Amino acid sequence: MRIVSNLITVVIFSIFSSVFAQQEKPDTLIILEAVEIIESPVAPQSYIINSLDRRSIERLPARDVGTLMRRIPNVSGIRKGGAMLDPVVRGFKYSQLNVQLNGGHKIEGGCPNRMDPTAAHVDAEDLRGIEVIKGPFALRYGPNFGGVVNMKTKQPLPRREFGINVGAIMAYESNWNGFKQRLSVDGGNDKVFFSLSGNMKKYGNYKDGNGNEVKSAFEKYNYTAQLGVSPFKDNYLIVSFDRSYGKNVMFPTLPMDEREDDTKLVSLDYKAGQISNTFTAFRAKLYLSDVNHLMDNKERPFSDTVVAVSDIHARNYGYRLDGIFSFGKNDVTFGTDYEHILKDGDRTKTRILEPTMPIMTEKLWNDADIQNNGLFVLYRRTFGKLLLDAAARIDYNRATSGELQLLKMGNVVYFNDDVNSTYANISASMGGLYQFSKVFSLGLSFGRGVRSPDMSERFIILLPIGYDNYDYLGNPQLKPEVNNEVDLSATLKFDHAGTLTGGFFFSYVTDYITAELIPETVAKPQTKGVYGVKRFYNEEHVFLRGFEITYRSPASKKWGVLAYAAWTRGVNPEVTKYIIENGQVTGKETVKNDPLPEIPPLEGTVEFFYRFFDRKFIPNVNLRMVSPQNDISQASAEDKTPGFILLNFNLSYEFNQYLKVTGGVSNILDKAYYEHLNRRIIGGKGNMYEPGRAFYINLFFNI
Amino acid sequence: MKMKHIICILPFLLLLISCQKTSEKQISYIVSKSISGFDVNYRTADGTLIKEKVEIVSAEDPWTYSFVAEEGDIVFLSTIYKDISSAINVQILIDGKVYKQGSSKYDTVSYVTVSGTVPYE
Numbered sequence: 031m032r033i034v035s036n037l038i039t040v041v042i043f044s045i046f047s048s049v050f051a052q053q054e055k056p057d058t059l060i061i062l063e064a065v066e067i068i069e070s071p072v073a074p075q076s077y078i079i080n081s082l083d084r085r086s087i088e089r090l091p092a093r094d095v096g097t098l099m100r101r102i103p104n105v106s107g108i109r110k111g112g113a114m115l116d117p118v119v120r121g122f123k124y125s126q127l128n129v130q131l132n133g134g135h136k137i138e139g140g141c142p143n144r145m146d147p148t149a150a151h152v153d154a155e156d157l158r159g160i161e162v163i164k165g166p167f168a169l170r171y172g173p174n175f176g177g178v179v180n181m182k183t184k185q186p187l188p189r190r191e192f193g194i195n196v197g198a199i200m201a202y203e204s205n206w207n208g209f210k211q212r213l214s215v216d217g218g219n220d221k222v223f224f225s226l227s228g229n230m231k232k233y234g235n236y237k238d239g240n241g242n243e244v245k246s247a248f249e250k251y252n253y254t255a256q257l258g259v260s261p262f263k264d265n266y267l268i269v270s271f272d273r274s275y276g277k278n279v280m281f282p283t284l285p286m287d288e289r290e291d292d293t294k295l296v297s298l299d300y301k302a303g304q305i306s307n308t309f310t311a312f313r314a315k316l317y318l319s320d321v322n323h324l325m326d327n328k329e330r331p332f333s334d335t336v337v338a339v340s341d342i343h344a345r346n347y348g349y350r351l352d353g354i355f356s357f358g359k360n361d362v363t364f365g366t367d368y369e370h371i372l373k374d375g376d377r378t379k380t381r382i383l384e385p386t387m388p389i390m391t392e393k394l395w396n397d398a399d400i401q402n403n404g405l406f407v408l409y410r411r412t413f414g415k416l417l418l419d420a421a422a423r424i425d426y427n428r429a430t431s432g433e434l435q436l437l438k439m440g441n442v443v444y445f446n447d448d449v450n451s452t453y454a455n456i457s458a459s460m461g462g463l464y465q466f467s468k469v470f471s472l473g474l475s476f477g478r479g480v481r482s483p484d485m486s487e488r489f490i491i492l493l494p495i496g497y498d499n500y501d502y503l504g505n506p507q508l509k510p511e512v513n514n515e516v517d518l519s520a521t522l523k524f525d526h527a528g529t530l531t532g533g534f535f536f537s538y539v540t541d542y543i544t545a546e547l548i549p550e551t552v553a554k555p556q557t558k559g560v561y562g563v564k565r566f567y568n569e570e571h572v573f574l575r576g577f578e579i580t581y582r583s584p585a586s587k588k589w590g591v592l593a594y595a596a597w598t599r600g601v602n603p604e605v606t607k608y609i610i611e612n613g614q615v616t617g618k619e620t621v622k623n624d625p626l627p628e629i630p631p632l633e634g635t636v637e638f639f640y641r642f643f644d645r646k647f648i649p650n651v652n653l654r655m656v657s658p659q660n661d662i663s664q665a666s667a668e669d670k671t672p673g674f675i676l677l678n679f680n681l682s683y684e685f686n687q688y689l690k691v692t693g694g695v696s697n698i699l700d701k702a703y704y705e706h707l708n709r710r711i712i713g714g715k716g717n718m719y720e721p722g723r724a725f726y727i728n729l730f731f732n733i
Numbered sequence: 734m735k736m737k738h739i740i741c742i743l744p745f746l747l748l749l750i751s752c753q754k755t756s757e758k759q760i761s762y763i764v765s766k767s768i769s770g771f772d773v774n775y776r777t778a779d780g781t782l783i784k785e786k787v788e789i790v791s792a793e794d795p796w797t798y799s800f801v802a803e804e805g806d807i808v809f810l811s812t813i814y815k816d817i818s819s820a821i822n823v824q825i826l827i828d829g830k831v832y833k834q835g836s837s838k839y840d841t842v843s844y845v846t847v848s849g850t851v852p853y854e
Contacts, residue, residue, distance in 0.1 A: 329853060334849060383848060
């Protein structure tokens with residue numbers, strides 16, 4: 031009976047899930063009443079999907095989504111502050127990744143320096159899982175260049191009988207003196223169901239392994255209300271509203287801190303299943319993201335002279351409609367999507383040492399506007415032992431903006447009114463998974479993913495937004511960037527010895543978007559201390575390649591081992607390096623085969639755990655080994671990063687269905703270290719170090 | 734049974750909606766040691782820049798202006814005098830403690846400007 035009940039729940043959930051496409055990994059369901067997790071069978075995929083489920087998240091000191099994602103092989107994060115890390119997947123970053131919520135909800139951050147990337151607007155406690163689909167193969171989610179990051183949030187579920195659940199989380203983390211709390215209420219019946227939840231996080235500065243305090247404090251609050259109805263069999267409609275606030279989020283590596291953030295996320299999801307024998311599903315999603323982002327330099331030394339405050343309003347709204355049709359062994363999905371990004375904002379500079387306190391206002395974004403219409407088709411068929419996936423999409427992308435201009439004392443510093451661009455981009459992928467035997471399978475995928483330039487690359491007006499020390503200027507006439515990728519993956523699965531999976535990828539990126547120095551006669555730098563102005567342009571081509579390998583012991587054993595390793599290297603065959611002397615560009619030289627910047631080094635992780643007391647008590651030891659990064663970009667003036675070894679420990683104990691405790695120690699050896707992707711602290715203090723030893727505890731209540 | 738559990742969970746709800754510490758600060762601008770008056774520019778609580786000509790009868794008679802500000806607000810005070818035999822001392826106090834100060838003597842050319850933002854705690 032229990033199995034039947036679980037199966038019914040899994041079926042309902044799979045219909046209800048926002049990402050239950052034929053080409054997607056099924057979800058993990060968390061049933062609050064019984065506090066149990068039911069794994070549905072993993073559908074085979076021809077390309078690599080990595081995920082982090084709720085149970086794994088609960089074992090960790092989950093401060094933000096970006097930090098959590100670093101647990102996924104070949105996924106890293108660019109750290110600029112205490113939290114809100116910007117994900118990097120196989121060396122692809124920023125708009126090279128399609129980061130979204132619940133399979134289609136896009137969020138445009140406000141900060142030009144990406145202190146609030148998409149993942150920063152989602153609370154880690156709202157997540158039921160994170161899914162990373164690597165490569166340009168999954169084309170249902172919008173334009174996909176280097177991969178899709180799908181953050182799946184908790185959603186209300188229909189129940190056979192009316193009921194209400196109340197859940198709460200209380201957590202503390204030492205070192206940061208950080209607290210987080212959550213309260214949620216959800217309930218309903220088979221027709222109407224709902225959830226209400228609220229989260230708060232308040233973290234202070236942490237100390238690194240050397241005992242030095244790092245300015246890393248942040249405060250985040252949010253509440254979510256969701257209502258679902260199921261008026262007919264196999265028909266589900268959910269309306270969701272989320273409002274989140276950020277306050278005093280420190281970014282010591284950036285010229286400003288986040289003072290306030292006010293974000294509203296609204297979505298409407300409709301799903302209908304088994305409409306006819308051939309029309310098996312229809313899905314519709316409408317969404318709106320509205321971000322008001324306020325940042326300033328008031329806690330920087332140079333605010334003694336000029337107080338700068340930037341106020342940005344970013345919106346992203348759109349939809350996706352798709353239908354799945356089954357013709358015998360053929361599954362075909364047809365769909366269309368639309369995304370509209372709008373961004374506007376000013377920077378106000380108050381010169382507080384001048385007797386009349388003059389105030390100047392500059393445009394950071396001048397009504398910048400990008401629209402993207404997409405049409406896509408997905409195809410899947412099984413030929414005996416071969417699973418075949420194919421996908422194609424066309425995107426019609428157009429962008430415009432108010433004039434790109436910068437005025438100073440009435441004088442024109444920079445002006446460009448050639449701001450319109452239109453592109454038609456074609457992406458396609460094909461992959462196969464061949465099951466040679468019960469033990470061994472091999473996957474091979476080819477894909478071409480095209481992305482149009484993003485807001486910053488097109489319209490940024492003289493701001494230091496790069497890794498290096500230059501002001502950056504947008505180029506509205508940039509061409510789209512193209513990733514041509516091949517992935518080879520293999521799985522060895524033994525019932526009593528575990529599963530070994532591995533994959534290799536090779537990417538040939540054409541029209542690679544990067545930046546080059548332009549003469550001061552075109553644009554003069556506006557930021558104190560930078561070497562000049564770089565403008566975005568399309569480099570001919572670059573290469574990326576790498577691998578991931580994972581071993582997982584059998585789930586049936588009480589003991590467990592999880593081990594994984596990953597490596598990526600990117601190469602620019604020919605790039606210009608600017609020679610800097612006494613803070614000025616004095617020359618340039620050509621560098622052959624320069625490594626791409628901000629690529630993490632080889633690293634490996636091994637976890638050992640044991641399931642005591644009928645899996646209620648699970649201690650886990652985690653050893654992470656990161657090699658030095660010596661493949662550094664000369665053109666971007668990268669520094670080498672030393673390697674390090676970290677030892678972590680965590681445990682979870684389920685007292686009963688009402689109470690669960692997790693906790694642990696991060697960085698047990700109090701190692702002073704920084705990741706290669708951590709930005710440098712402004713003021714010449716070197717790279718931002720990671721936290722030293724920290725103890726944490728999470729209490730989960732559920733009634 | 735369920736109600737009992739809900740009552741148990743109420744303290745967490747209360748914690749979630751618990752009060753925030755106030756970030757209000759008492760700001761005082763003080764100009765002193767002038768023997769004959771001065772021109773002053775200062776920023777008020779609502780961000781307005783006020784320009785005033787202040788007449789002083791004695792160096793023992795300081796000019797003051799006070800208001801309530803929040804963390805991060807700009808505080809700004811700038812003065813100049815025209816009497817070559819005069820002097821001036823300007824201070825910005827936050828909650829009674831000197832935050833910024835400056836002074837000049839026999840200098841009718843340069844403004845004495847003190848400014849900053851109310852520090853975050």
